[in-house]
Each structure stands twice: as structure tokens, then as C-alpha cells.
Amino acid sequence: MPELPEVERGRKLAEAATAGRRIERVWCADDPLVFDRVAPERWRRALQGRRVAAAKRWGKQLWLELDAPPHPLFHFGMSGGFKTPASTPLQLKSGPREDTSIWPPRFVKIRLHLDDGGELAMTDGRRLGRILLRDDPEREPPISKLGFDPLLAMPSPKRFSELLRRRGGILKSLLLDQSFAAGVGNWIADEVLFQAGIDPRRRASSLTDDEVRRLRTRLRAIVRHAAEANADPFRYPLTWLFHRRWDKQEDACTTRGERIEHVTIGGRTTAWVPARQR
Numbered sequence: 001m002p003e004l005p006e007v008e009r010g011r012k013l014a015e016a017a018t019a020g021r022r023i024e025r026v027w028c029a030d031d032p033l034v035f036d037r038v039a040p041e042r043w044r045r046a047l048q049g050r051r052v053a054a055a056k057r058w059g060k061q062l063w064l065e066l067d068a069p070p071h072p073l074f075h076f077g078m079s080g081g082f083k084t085p086a087s088t089p090l091q092l093k094s095g096p097r098e099d100t101s102i103w104p105p106r107f108v109k110i111r112l113h114l115d116d117g118g119e120l121a122m123t124d125g126r127r128l129g130r131i132l133l134r135d136d137p138e139r140e141p142p143i144s145k146l147g148f149d150p151l152l153a154m155p156s157p158k159r160f161s162e163l164l165r166r167r168g169g170i171l172k173s174l175l176l177d178q179s180f181a182a183g184v185g186n187w188i189a190d191e192v193l194f195q196a197g198i199d200p201r202r203r204a205s206s207l208t209d210d211e212v213r214r215l216r217t218r219l220r221a222i223v224r225h226a227a228e229a230n231a232d233p234f235r236y237p238l239t240w241l242f243h244r245r246w247d248k249q250e251d252a253c254t255t256r257g258e259r260i261e262h263v264t265i266g267g268r269t270t271a272w273v274p275a276r277q278r
Helices: 004-018 040-047 157-167 171-176 186-196 209-228
Strands: 023-028 052-058 061-066 071-075 081-083 108-114 119-123 130-134 261-265 268-272
Touching: 004 052, 004 061, 004 081, 004 108, 004 119, 004 209, 023 040, 040 071, 040 130, 157 209, 171 186, 171 268, 186 209, 186 268
Parallel strands: none
Antiparallel strands: 023 108, 052 061, 061 071, 071 130, 081 119, 108 119, 261 268
């Protein structure tokens, strides 16, 4: 599933393709699930002729800010993403290979034709993404129900500690709770806990002040590094758990030779290193 860095990459792509440009034509798939029962004709009326001011993001939600509402709000679901004719699609670690020679791409849900001749498309093969219309995206659901964005609005150390201790519950599940930290998904949560040296099965209320500080520091650093790398895993440090956490390999180990184990927490596969995480 695309997580905060992958969605931020999509935001940058969308902004480069659309900011300052007018939407001349809109094509929508007749998919009431992805479009939340809004008909294609309603989408065409809402977007056609509008100028894009910027592409914005909060957590895994992103939207195009137009010169007038409503604004299109996108969530990539499990396998969705933005494409342009000239872009190289992001290859998710757990996703299928794509044929980049095909345009329009497979499973396209919406295509925006712009006044400079460019296009922006969103694809979603599994139909778990959503494309919505919102008058004020930041103040309406789903964004209004989300927690802090670790890249855009990391809480102060004091506030982070208050938010963490207020929740309780299992730490891995808390990190995946979008009402706590918007944009954190499975691989980021595992990476943060690995680098902070904290057992994912512990309760948030059990952390010491030092552990809370380590958790916040690593969350901020990992998200920032991944976003600055444009979600390119080849630019992630080789010591990151990310490179060795996949596929539940029985002989998986860290660069220091520590055994990586896999457990299920809150219904999600969790990779962790018992020798390092306490």
C-alpha cells in the first residue's frame, strides 16, 4: 500500500503536471465504488475549465486545489497512483510490475487533459482507492478525522508524548491508526520501531520518556528521508529494515546478522528484530 512517502511522490508529480494549468477535458470511468456514487457527468461539470493552483497532501490523502470548489480529493488505496505520459511509475515493493509503454495506463479511473497538452491520470486496479469532491478538503472528512502528519506537522516532543500516552493500546497498532499519525503504514511503523529499539507488542503507556523521544525522533527522520528520496528505495540506507522485511523469509536477517521475525499484530504482518527491540 502506498504510504506517506509514496503519496508525497504522487503529490509532487501531480503538482508538476497540473499547477498553473487549466483542465480542458475530463474523462472518468463509470465506477460508483471508486467515485463514491458520483456520476462521471458530475465530475466533468465540477472540474472542466478549472485552473489548478496546487497539489496538496495530508497523510495518505491528497487533493488538487482549484480556483473554485469543489476540489478533487484522492486516496490511492492498496495499489493506486498517479501517472503522466512521461513519468516512470513507482514500483511498490509488494506490487505487480507495470508495462510503462501503454497509454492510457491499465485500470485508469480518471484522466485530466490540461491546456498545455499534458495529462494526469489516476489508476487503481483493486478499486480500493477513492476519488471524492470536497468544498474544503482540510476541514471535511476524511481529512478532518486524521491525526498529525509526520512530515508537515510533527508535534513538539511534549505534545507527542501527551498524544502517545493518552491512547494506550499496542504500539504497532497505534502507529497504524490514522487518527493518531496520518500517513504511517506498515513498513514505516516497522522501520520506526526497529530503529528506536522498541518491541512492537508493547503498550504505548509502558514507554519511558527516553523511548518516547527515540520514537518521535526516528519517525520524523525516517519519513523525512523517504520523502526527500522521492520514495525511491534504492536511496534508503542499506541498514534499514525496509530492504529485508518482505515475504516472511525464514532466513531473513539484518546487516549485523540479527534474525528478523514476523508476527501478526492487529491483523497486520509485523517484521521485527527481538535481539534489538525491547
